[in-house]
Amino acid sequence: MSENTMAPVAIDPDAWVRSQLRAASAQRLRHGLSVWVLRLVVIGGALFLWQSLVNARVLDPFVVSSPQAVGAFLLENLGTGKFWTDVQATVLATLIGFVLASIAGVVAAFVLAQSKHLHDVVDPILTFFNSMPRVAFAPLFVVWFGLGITSKIVLAFSLCFFIVLSGALVGLTQVDSDLNTITRQLGANRRQHFVKLVLPNALPSIAASLRLALIYGFLAVVVGEMIGSSSGLGQQIAYYSGVLRMDAVFGILLVLGVLVSAAVALMRAVENYFLRWQ
Amino acid sequence: MPVKSGGIRSGLEQAQTPAGTTQGLPLNGASKQQGSGAAISFSHVGQYFLLREKSGARAIEALHDVNLEIQKHEFVAIVGPSGCGKTTLLNIAAGLVQQQFGEARVNGAVPQAGQKNVAYMLARDALLPWRTAIRNVEYGLELNGVAKKERRHRAGELLAAVGLSGYENAYRSQLSHGMRQRVALARTFALDSSILLMDEPFGALDSHLKIQLGELLLSLWEQNKRSVMFVTHDLHEAIALADRVIVMRPKPGHIAADIPIPLPRPRNLNSLQVNSEYHELYQHIWSVMGNV
Incomplete structure (x- = not known):
């Protein structure tokens, strides 16, 4: 609080807060997007594997369906x-x-x-x-x-x-x-x-x-x-x-x-x- | 019974009653008399605790024949090593512990937990984590039925006084240790109690924050002098803040010395650091405390 170290460059605190908030929400969006994409990849991959194994007759569709x-x-x-x-x-x-x-x-x-x-x-x-x-x-x-x-x-x-x-x-x-x-x-x-x-x-x-x-x-x-x-x-x-x-x-x-x-x-x-x- | 009653004590450590207050104790039997008399008084207070060990249970004498008076508007610090009974003594005044021997009086009455004229502060902030800073400050007012508008106003003033305006709506988890303790300090002052009981309120803070909050406490206290019983193990802090320093020693817990601090008020804690009288007092009391 009472520190004498001042930032060498003058910044507009409001603009700084806005840019920080923008950066944070962009970060959240990126994170959420990547999580969802990977999630769908995992699910899709599993379904694809299941379907292929059934198609290839490795798994019996009568037992595991598809x-x-x-x-x-x-x-x-x-x-x-x-x-x-x-x-x-x-x-x-x-x-x-x-x-x-x-x-x-x-x-x-x-x-x-x-x-x-x-x-x-x-x-x-x-x-x-x-x-x-x-x-x-x-x-x-x-x-x-x-x-x-x-x-x-x-x-x-x-x-x-x-x-x-x-x-x-x-x-x-x-x-x-x-x-x-x-x-x-x-x-x-x-x-x-x-x-x-x-x-x-x-x-x-x-x-x-x-x-x-x-x-x-x-x-x-x-x-x-x-x-x-x-x-x-x-x-x-x-x-x-x-x-x-x-x-x-x-x-x-x-x-x-x-x-x-x-x-x-x-x-x-x-x-x-x-x-x-x- | 393996109870020792502190037989081996040198003259220096003998429990002393401060001169001028020995004939005091005007409250024995006359508890209605509240106008005059001490804010807090202990006479011949004794307390045992049960200690269970492998070898069996035994009684520990936590307090032995403690006599102490704290006058109205007086700031008294109690120092001593851990186990000397200082917190027990404070908790007797708070009504949290019932002493086994002797008498304790707060504003002439038997101490009771929740008494309106007593505020209590601990080393841990004890803020309710689901309340914002301002709602923590007004907690005591709310419990005592003060209208919302009024208590909010008062709490806002106190938050400003402890340098936290702008943090009204912050939760405990969003505040630093020093800020939390400031909020606790504001809560302590919110009820306008005439007596403050403080148990190492700044004990968990670093030395810089300790001085900052000590200054804050003194400035709040100067505005409206209350009687303060301030327990600490930090002798520097005790001398800097108090009118009188009570030195306690353990085994059994007793008062070893009662030393007035004639440093002028209002005090600036930073300039005290280079005040020779302050350091002489420190050395003197340190020698009284001995090597415990």
């Missing part, structure tokens, strides 16, 4: 109402399970964070339930809750709940002790302490756990639909693998991948906005 066949399936089906009904069923079950589990997980974490005693009591019990492979419950849930959407929601809930609970619990209980001291010293009451310190402090880990939970929610619903369902993309996968339509299986998997990636990207964008201080 990009061409998958594309044909998608072209044929993406426009149909039946396909979108299935997409809707899967997405709806996932969202309901995910949202319910997120609310319940955060609330449960809040309750457990209030009392170390209670936390110590239930911690191993929660760990026990969380370490069970919930997917194995899918047939059970189908028996209990039927072939409809309910069994899928319950399965998704059982996975998402524990993910959100443990993430939120970490966030709500790990508050920096200096921030705690300062907040107390500045005269915060219990409510202010929670609203202004504990909650914002927990947001990054809650957000990370929500993202993870969404991915596992899709997984749970698709598995549930494969086990027993009247609709949904999972049910379609189960059906097409049964009749050895590999093109259809891959096509549906592609759609699922795109759906989940888009949902996660959306969540990340929301997160980046709210956690821009990081």
Whole structure:
């Protein structure tokens, strides 16, 4: 600040800032462009390799299908109402399970964070339930809750709940002790302490756990639909693998991948906005 | 009980009570009397901590019979090596630690965490990372229900006073260490508390920034003299800032000396560096501190 070293050349600071910003955005654009080009090259290369190996009869198209066949399936089906009904069923079950589990997980974490005693009591019990492979419950849930959407929601809930609970619990209980001291010293009451310190402090880990939970929610619903369902993309996968339509299986998997990636990207964008201080 | 009560201490290190304040302690039993009396007082304060080791647990005497009064508008620095109990003493005044023996009073009342007339500052900035600089400065005002317009105005003034106008909307991650500590300093002054408790507030800064922020602290303090209890392990800083330097020594933590600093005010910390009286005081206190 008080350094005596002056730049030998006089510069217009505003112009300098503008040129720096321009350079930075050009740099970002170049980077983004090259990333996308290379990405498409990688994807295209893989598809090309796949197609060539099938064409050369190195791979059996009956077993691995081919990009061409998958594309044909998608072209044929993406426009149909039946396909979108299935997409809707899967997405709806996932969202309901995910949202319910997120609310319940955060609330449960809040309750457990209030009392170390209670936390110590239930911690191993929660760990026990969380370490069970919930997917194995899918047939059970189908028996209990039927072939409809309910069994899928319950399965998704059982996975998402524990993910959100443990993430939120970490966030709500790990508050920096200096921030705690300062907040107390500045005269915060219990409510202010929670609203202004504990909650914002927990947001990054809650957000990370929500993202993870969404991915596992899709997984749970698709598995549930494969086990027993009247609709949904999972049910379609189960059906097409049964009749050895590999093109259809891959096509549906592609759609699922795109759906989940888009949902996660959306969540990340929301997160980046709210956690821009990081 | 393997508790030692500090039997081997030379006369020099004997806990002293500053002359003129011995008969003080007017607050014993009369805690309502707030008009006169010291800003902070400790009488016969003692504190043990439990130390667990492989060989078993034992009690460590962190503070032994500490008597100290800090008058209104007085700037008192407490120096001593680590483990001498200086931070414990500060935290008793802050209401964060409840002493086991003796009495502590802040403005005549039993110390309580969150007391409105006390501001507290740490070596780490303790800024909320999700708040901008100005919203960190107004944090205390917000917790105390000051209207948004008013607190924003006050916080803006304080940010300007610590040389950070233009950084109102910067997040902690965008500020340097020195800037963060300036924001923390502004937050400390925002509530207009009559007592400042500072625990090595500049301890994590380099010596140049230390002097800069010391100057800043003094200039804020000169405008509206508050009572300051300033804990540090840096004797240079203590002498430069304080009206009185309290020397503490460990095993058990006790007050070894209470030395007035007659340097005139307002002080310029840079010119102090070439002031002979300052250096004589330094040598004197250094010899009192001994080789601990």
